[in-house]
Structure formats: C-alpha cells, structure tokens
Amino acid sequence: MVASTARPLLALEGFDLSWRQRLEPLLAAGRAAGASLVEVFLESTDHIGLLAEQDRITSVSPAFGRGAGVRVFRGERDGFVSTNDLSERGLMVALEQALGMLGLTVNSNGISGFDGLPDLRDYALAKGDWLVACPTLAESTDRLLEGTALLEQHGQHLQARRGSYARDWQEVMVAASDGTFARDIRLHQSVGLTALAADGEHRASQGRRYGSTDRPDDLRQWDAQTAAVDLCASTQAMLHAEYVEAGTYPVVLANRFGGVIFHEACGHLLETTQVERGTTPFADRIDAPIAHSAVTAIDEGLSDGAFGSLSMDDEGMAPQRTVLIENGVLKRFLSDRAGELRTGHPRTGSGRRQSHAFAAASRMRNTYIAAGPHTPEQLIESVDRGLYCKSMGGGSVGPTGQFNFAVEEGYLIENGRLGKPVKGATLIGEAKEVMPRLSMCANDLELAAGFCGSVSGSIFVTVGQPHIKVDAITVGGR
C-alpha cells in the first residue's frame, strides 16, 4: 500500500510550552550547584533518505530521533553530556554528569540566582505545517526517477545513474540560564544526481547537488532537466580528458561551488575554535590586511532559502550578516558562546551543531566572496596559460593552515581562451600565501549548497563566489 498523503510516516511529540516547567528546575539546579551557565538543547528529528539507481528506487530510509545536549559552564571550562533519554530523570542524570565533569554536584540548598525563563521566542510558529507540506514519498520517488531518466536521455556511455534525495526536518528548543528560551523548526532538502561514464579505459564520474532551507515545496520546483543536461555535459567533457600537468598556474575558479576555496583556505581560520586552538595565522590580525584588496568576504545566515540559512543558531541567537574581510582587511571572526568566553570575540549567531550529540561551536553558515567589477571573460582573458576550474569537489584544511581541494571539471586556459578539458587536478596552498593572490572578482556571485564537517559535526552550509582569479597556486596532477 502506497502512502498517498503528505502526512509524515512518523508522528512525533513536539516541544511545546509545557517544557518550561521541566527545564526551569534543571537550569536552577545547575546554577545552584555552582555553574556559571547551564544550557539545554532539545532536538526532535524526522529524516527521509531516498536513492534511485538507473530506473529503480533502491532505498527508502526513514529515521527519527530525540535527544538532548546539556552543557554546563564554570568559568571558561565546560562539560557537555548528550542523551537520548528525555525523561525528567534522564535529563537530571545528564546534568549531574555534566556538573561532575567540572567538580560540581547538585545541592538542594544552593542558591541558584536563576529567575526563570522569559517568554518563548518561537521561530517555529509559522512552520508547524512544513513537514506535512513536503512532497509525499510517492512524489519524491517520482521526481528522482525523472532525474535518472533525464540522465539516460542526455548522457552518453553512462554506466551508472543515481539520484538521491534527503529531507531533514528538525525541531529544536534551547533554554539557558542566561534567559535564552527559543524554539525553531528547520527544514533542509537536498537532491543530487551523479553519473558514471565509461568508454574502454576512460572513466568519468560527476555529481551535482542542490539544496534549500525552509522551503517545503522545493523538490517540486527542482529543475531536473537543467541539472541533468549540465551533469551529462560535464561527464562527457571529462570522459576523454587528459590528466593535468602538475605545476604552478594562474587559476580562474568558476562561481557557485568554487567558493569552497575561500571556505577551506580562509573561512575555517576565521572561526573562534581556531583562535582557541592557536591554529589560525590570523588570530591577531583584526584590522590588518590579510587578502588582496579585491576581496570582500561575508558569512551570514540570512540568504533566503540558502542551505546555511538560520532563523536562530543552535544557541538560540539570531544570525547576523558578518563581514569577515572588507577590501582585503580582516574585520571579524565567527564566534559562538564558548568562543566569546574564551577569545573575547563577540558572538555572531554562528553557534552550530549537527545534532544534540555535539556541543555547538563557531561554524560557517552562508559564506561567500562578494561580487567584483569584472566579467568572467575578463578574468579568463587575463591569463596566458593557466587552469579554469569549472566545477570543484570537496576539500579540507589542516592544523597548519595548509588547504587542498579537488577540481572535478577543469580546462586549460591558453592565450586568454578556454582550451582542452583536463582531469586529476588538486589545488593546494596555504591561506596566508594564497589570499593575497586572489586578485580579480567577477560580477556573477552565486551560492551553492554543501555540507561541512568539523568539530561540531556535519552541518548544512553554502559556499559562494563570483568567478575569481588566483594569480598562482600549486596544482597537483600527473
């Protein structure tokens, strides 16, 4: 029997105002025990994952869960305990454990100094019907199969075609002894297509992913045709591509997911978690130039529908538009509650976590390089011999600031024009050296959805940029 309505498979109990009576005693007990701040994060999730292969749905994976993260501060130190047990006893056990980590014990005679929670800031008020407004399983599977069929229609030499869809619904409530009391509902949907082409010894695989936040209708609006045509063209271009010759090149990076260069090369180094660890070279560079004057970089949680957008962060704070770098000069770090406490950088609404099992940390949201005055063609024309990176893969940055990321679809630039496709390129560098070489920005800023894994788990983000030019970067190849 096929479910025919939009009703979710699994009905979950929400976090309503009755939780105030359960949370206030907990916060009071923590404060009375000597904690300088107590924070409780409640979470309820409802997830659907779908996979289509060739012309079949091969996996439907619902998952749901509930849990809490209890965090207790004593000075700059904190103890964090997560649990799946949301009973009063379960939460109290978690609090006692968190207190015990800081050498504190619940003391019924202690004076808490906690005045109770204020009115609930309820960001979820208008979102109560989002889950039921999402596409049904039947609709979702149909859309995925439409995508894999379009790949077959537009592709050549395709050996494997896949479509995937994930719908993540999350309800959270945050209560803290500093008077934070907020609730939100988040909805993330992402849909992706991948194709593997094979022709004798030649093989190429490419993928595209599209994601949105807080748009229940988004899968219905997904442009499967454009996605499939773009992916097939990219796969075809790379199927017979030669390996790139290793060396140092000027590089033009396309807009949208090209923004991963800033995310990896610099964005992570502007999180206060890096300041705390002493792993960023920019720790004492506020108001100093750290990049080319062509670069203005922003991180914000506000872009409508973007994958990293938030109504509030996971510490209950409304997100800001944070200008990180303005005309090459470092202006701000991204900070969460602990980051503010330990480094002095004010919170920016950037406290984020994958789930209740992680303590929040300063993390990027929608991070992008602002548009510049040039056209993309002007950037390419300015290069005699270099590399055009049309599509980027994943990347990473290490504890020394050395970053890397993979080029999925690349072309040589010869005499200011795009040349033959090349594959196997990995770009590596160090933020301090590369940011001053980012010398031209085009006028075509766009964002792209992605996932970022770091200290507080895997979270939804966007990266973005216009076309940019890096004067010289190391390209690993054959």
Add this chain to the structure above:
Amino acid sequence: MSTTTAGTTLGLDAHALSEQLSGLAQGLGIERWDLGAACSTDTSVQVDRGEAKQLKGAQRSAITVRVWNGDGLVGITSTSDLSPAGLARALSGARDASAYGNADDIPAFSPLATAPLEPLDQPLVEPRGILELLDTLREAERDLLGRHAAITTVPYNGLAQRSSERLYLNSAGACREQKLTTASLYLYARGEEEGRKPRSSGAVRLAYGLQQLDVAGCIAEAAERTIAHLDYAPIQTGHYTCIFSPEAFLDLIGAFSSLFNARAVLDGVSLSNRDALGSTLAVPFLSIHDNGLHPGNVGASNFDGEGTPVRRLALVEGGVLRHFLHSEATARAFGVEPTGHAGLGAKVSVGPHWFEVGPSAGSSGGASGLNRHTADGVVWIDSLSALHAGVKASQGSFSLPFDGWLIRNGEARSIEAATVAGDIRAVLKGILGFEGEAKLTPDGLCPHVWVEGLSVTGDA
C-alpha cells in the same frame, strides 16, 4: 527497553527486546522482521596547554528495524527511541516504507545468522572517572610539549572511553549479542620555529581500556613524527619511487576498497566487474586479506549487520583477485556464501573490516634489501590527507596531499608541501617490494610498501 545502571552503562536485554518486537509485529500484521540495536556510553576529554576546556559524555541508543510486507518487499526505519512507543513507531514506519521496497533486489535473512561464531578475546574493562582521563591527557600533553622547543601546542588531542553493546535479532530466532569496552587516544602536535611555517603530525592508540592504552608510545610517536617534519624543504615536481608508510598504504587500499566490494560491482561503480575474480590485479607477490577477527583489531565484531559471522577472507593472493566482500543479497547474486561484511539497510551496504597486507606465502616478496634509511632520490610518504576529496574510487585515480620526506643518500628531509597522484591499478602493479615487518595499526597490518614511478607535485 534501555536501562541505565550506575549512571554509566546502558543495557540491552535481547530476550525482552525480541519478545516486545514479536508482540508489536504481530499486532501490526508483520510476520517477518529483523533488527539491529546498539547502545553506548562515552566519556571524552580534550585539553589545551594544561587546561581542560570541554569534557564530554554521551549516552546513545539506536535501532534499525526491517520488515517484510505481504508482497515480500522490505522497508526499514531507524530511531534513537528505544521505548515501547519508539519501537512501535519504528515498526509501523518500516511497514509503510516497505511499499517502496525494490522488487528487483530483496534482502533476505542471512543463512548464516545462526551459525556458530568465532569467539573474541575482548576483556571488558571498567571505565575510569572522567577526571582520571583528564589527568592522563594533561600529563600526556605536558610530556609531548616537553619533547621539543618547537612544539608549543597540541591543537588536536583527545582521550576517550566507550562501553557499548550491540545485537542482531530476527523473527526466525537469530540472536547475536556483543559487549565491548574501548579507549582511544590521539595526539596531533603543532611545531613552529622562528621564520618557518608551522608543521603538524601525530599518532593514535586504541585499547580495551584506559589501563591498557599505550600512552607513552603515542607520545613518543607524535613527538618523533612532528620533530621529523620541522626541517622541511620544497621538492621538485617529478616522478619518484615512493615508500608508503603502513598507515598511508592502508588508507589508500581502504579508499579503493570498492575494488573488492560485491555491492559496488553489481551497481557498476567498482573498477572490478563480475568476471574479475581470478584475474591479475597486482604484482604476483602481493596478498591482501580482510580479517576483522585479528587480535590487533580493537573493536572487532564477530558478526556483521545481518548476523553473519565475520571471518578472514582472501581478497588478493599472489596478485590475483580471489574473493569479493559480500552481504546476504550480493552473495546470493554471486552464488556464494555471505562473508560477514554487511551493514543493515533497505539496500544493504558492504564494507571491509580490517586489512592484512603483505607478501604472499611462498613468494619472494618482491625486491629484497629495501631500506629507506640508505636510499637515494625516493619519497617516503608518512601520511595522506583529504582522501574524501582526492580519490576517484570509480575511476581508479587519486591526487592527494601528503606529509613525507625526500631521501637523498640516506638522509631524510621533510617535504614542505606536495601531492602524490596516480592510478590504484598502476600502484598495485608497480609495487617493488616490502620493507620491514608488518606494523599493527588501527586500520590493519601492513609493512612499508615501495611503489615505483608516482607523480609528485611540489608546492611553489
């Protein structure tokens, strides 16, 4: 169904859980079901220059339940709610999802789900208090910071302990249970000298409990590796003979394990195909086994997600591809027995446990007398990074940043920054030989591996 005892250990009662599931299933008209469940309690600490910043604890529970509907199609649901209401929700959710089961590939119970299991020697160690963990890590950090003036921070460090239970049940009477305790330590130090770029390296250790953890060895290895990378120099781009450390080679094999994965073969995303068994994949002196039961594999399980016993399996012997890793469904498709490498899902995943890499029995083992300490013009790859981004498993190619040394006349000098690129098939056929005894690592057993003719790109 979960209980908390002494505030530290969650418990799964397999018998009670089975009875409860049977009752719920009966009420929903579900005749056939299976379930995987896990509970764990974790504590962990991190320090920064003697100060504890965050101490963590976690109690986790999770179940995955599969049901077969009246048409024989399979549905699945996962949940962290092990209460009766949570189980009921999971069962009904799985029943609803079964309407979308794939009629072309229907999982079944493993025929080996009740077969005898190889016993594991896994002592259960009582967890220590978190403040003792903190003291141990603080001392380790202090020791490491004192090993060299350039080491001023250990930005990535952690000491953790876990008590866990897992089980597999099915409506045909299978009942597998395992309890395990583990402890882990990682220390990644950062070294920096005046006017020079920062350098970083580290080490990891696993054991069944804090008492058995080789803390001193972890400190020594982290210090040795970090110090060895301080005096760095650029490397000229070119082709080099490369010596992979055991950790690096195991990482590379792991990244390309779809070569051995029957699920990937059936899906057309492996470099291998159905007819590849018996073909020459590597030099004739290479063997690769998957052996989840190896005594060095802390955290081993003797049954997989479908209840199939785990066993040692030859993947490559004498350079020839011998077996694939199987779930119940892939084994059925190939007409063989499942091998104990399945997960649990609507579409069951397949994956390796723990590799043993080395010379084939009775073979020459390749070139003899290989010694990186007397070599000239070779690159010694200590560790690979960014495997998630730099490996194209379905194409065979890789381009990966690495930490390592260029060896000139037996003198090793750390490489400033570089990538190594190649094709896994060329690597497996370009192995010159092995150096030294196999080393026990968290991911497997492997000696140093010499490979000729890899492309290395130096930083500008």
